[in-house]
Amino acid sequence: MTPTESAAVAVAYALIISIMVYKEIKLNDLKEIFFDSARATATVMFIIAASSVFGGIFTSAGLSDQVVSFIQGFNLSPLLFLFAVVLLIFGLFMEGAATILLLVPMLWPIASALGIHAVHFGMVIIVAIVIGNMTPPVALNIFATATVTKLSIERIAKGQMPFFITMFVVFVAVILFPQILLAFL
Numbered sequence: 179m180t181p182t183e184s185a186a187v188a189v190a191y192a193l194i195i196s197i198m199v200y201k202e203i204k205l206n207d208l209k210e211i212f213f214d215s216a217r218a219t220a221t222v223m224f225i226i227a228a229s230s231v232f233g234g235i236f237t238s239a240g241l242s243d244q245v246v247s248f249i250q251g252f253n254l255s256p257l258l259f260l261f262a263v264v265l266l267i268f269g270l271f272m273e274g275a276a277t278i279l280l281l282v283p284m285l286w287p288i289a290s291a292l293g294i295h296a297v298h299f300g301m302v303i304i305v306a307i308v309i310g311n312m313t314p315p316v317a318l319n320i321f322a323t324a325t326v327t328k329l330s331i332e333r334i335a336k337g338q339m340p341f342f343i344t345m346f347v348v349f350v351a352v353i354l355f356p357q358i359l360l361a362f363l
Contacts, residue, residue, distance in 0.1 A: 221325045225318050229273030236272070237280045246284050256292040269306030273316055277307055297363060298356040305349045312342050 179187070196203040203211070245267070249259070268277050268285075282303060289299045311318045323334050352359065 218325045222322045225321055226273050229316055230276045233272050233276030233280045246288060250288060256294050259292055269310035270313055274307035295360055298359055301352050301359050305352055309345050309349060312338055
């Protein structure tokens with residue numbers, strides 16, 4: 179069973195239990211619940227779509243190639259390359275799927291030439307995407323949480339700060355100590 183199918187089963191189970199066992203949800207409430215769910219999903223999908231369009235324009239305009247050429251001109255150390263390029267430039271400004279699909283194929287040859295292990299590179303990308311989803315301008319996690327909980331973006335941003343700091347510490351640890359990841363291969 180895929181994660182999507184598992185999620186659908188979990189939602190169906192929760193709905194059945196909420197209606198029949200706990201009797202917290204009435205059949206009349208379902209229209210509003212489905213409408214709220216559709217609105218929350220549409221908000222998240224709009225952010226993903228806008229990020230994907232940005233990523234497509236970024237790539238089709240040749241900016242990705244220009245950025246890669248520009249970065250190669252600096253003769254960066256692998257550590258600085260991972261930190262500056264992946265986190266600061268791409269992780270913060272592009273949605274995760276756009277980053278993986280559009281930029282990783284271009285960045286991997288540079289990382290490989292610098293002697294960066296594939297697993298190390300992949301983990302840095304993933305952690306950078308998580309951090310990017312926690313910070314504006316993409317901030318997919320913040321906007322999705324605000325839509326579902328009806329809390330202000332500022333309140334959510336404050337509440338997620340300990341998690342952001344933790345993720346940043348993990349990110350720095352993954353960059354500085356690749357043996358943490360590679361010891362188990």
